[in-house]
Amino acid sequence: MSISETNALETWRNLPALQQPDYADLDQLRQIIEVLRQRPGLVFATEIERLTKEIARAGSGDSFVLMGGDCAETFASTTEAQIRLKIQTMLQMGVVLSYGAALPVVKIGRIAGQYAKPRTNALETREGVSLPAYRGDAVNGIGFSASEREADPARLLEMYQHCSATLNLMRAFTKGGFADLNLVHTWNEGFTSNPAYARYESLAADIQRALRFMVASGAEIDGLKDVDFYASHEALLLEYESAMVRKDPLSGQLYNTSGHFLWIGERTRIPEGAHVELLSKVRNPIGVKLGPTGTAEDVLQLASKLNPANEPGKFTVITRMGADKIADVLPPVLERVKAEGIAVTWLTDPMHGNTIHTSSGIKTRHFDTVMREVEGFFVAHRQVGTVAGGLHIELTGDDVTEVLGGAFDLNELDLEERYESLVDPRLNHQQSLEMAFKVAELL
Ligand SMILES: O=C[C@H](O)[C@H](O)COP(=O)(O)O
Ligand SMILES: C=C(OP(=O)(O)O)C(=O)O
């Protein structure tokens, strides 16, 4: 990029930037940012443009978006097994949703970049000692010591490497034959065998019968051998996100190559803030979270900054209002946005408005409450005549015990068994599949 193009990207620096790390060594930060600027982009313009078109289709009801993954990826979880199980879970959910609802499913991981977290409190206090809160592996360490909690710019480069390794595996899994629909029955391998998977097995058997029938009828089914799987994360760390912007040599347009889809969180989505400013400069499809205090006016202002041309697929709103509030808060927002003719693809995040703490202080959510928000989302859209475009959830492919309820009816004691998330509780593999079956019914 030329100097003037780089400067035009820097306007965010003059605006309020919330939730940024407090780096002690700014020289080191600048050096690392320079290195990142020289690194190859992680994702590519053609993939990003294809995703925008796919999200536009979801916005008009011709497909459905499934966006999911960890609340916070960690460097330690960049293992083949963990990445594979996460992708496998998403692929399985995609099959359940698309076969169940007869709709194509656009699969987008919260993956290969989801390493930075906004926090409610800047400090964490334990036994009278206060230290900076953990803000994700991209910023500092989870250990409760002053040195671990110090924001370290070198972690940005480390994150780039983890993203790159994750994307490499993701591309191999989804383009290298693993995602072949003919192998749909094998996707349960690696998960502990238990009766709750019977429903998936029987769906897989149906699909294979259908495929055999298609082959016998002479149909071309090569397209089933690989899938498009996209990467998304919250674009929180402005230094990193701006360092990953590249000019596409073919079109001359700017893309944030840190991920295909980027969203701005509930805490940082101020229309005149730095996050919106930076992301308004790139071609990527952009999402914003909208919590219970969000208004139609917020959506309209954000749309005019992030999608001034009103291009379908470019602007997504991810509502996370809480199961008890969605019925009151969402319909008026949908009415007004519809009346103004603004192109929005609407997703539901039924996790973040429904976080609770158990009596022993564990952060969790209940599967039934989460499902109630999903139902409220479908009801609101049906009522207003807008399109419920997809689902945004926190999940893992591992058999963790972080969310209450589900087919095994996990209780508060179970949460102590296998709680691994460093920030928010995730649906485990079986709860994720269960949700996919339930959402397929709603569709
Ligand atoms: O993932 C979302 C937020 O980072 C998270 O919910 C904030 O959690 P906190 O309230 O524990 O800071
Ligand atoms: C921080 C998150 O959500 P929100 O901005 O909606 O609170 C998240 O998705 O992890």
Ligand SMILES: [Mn+2]
């Ligand atoms: Mn979260």
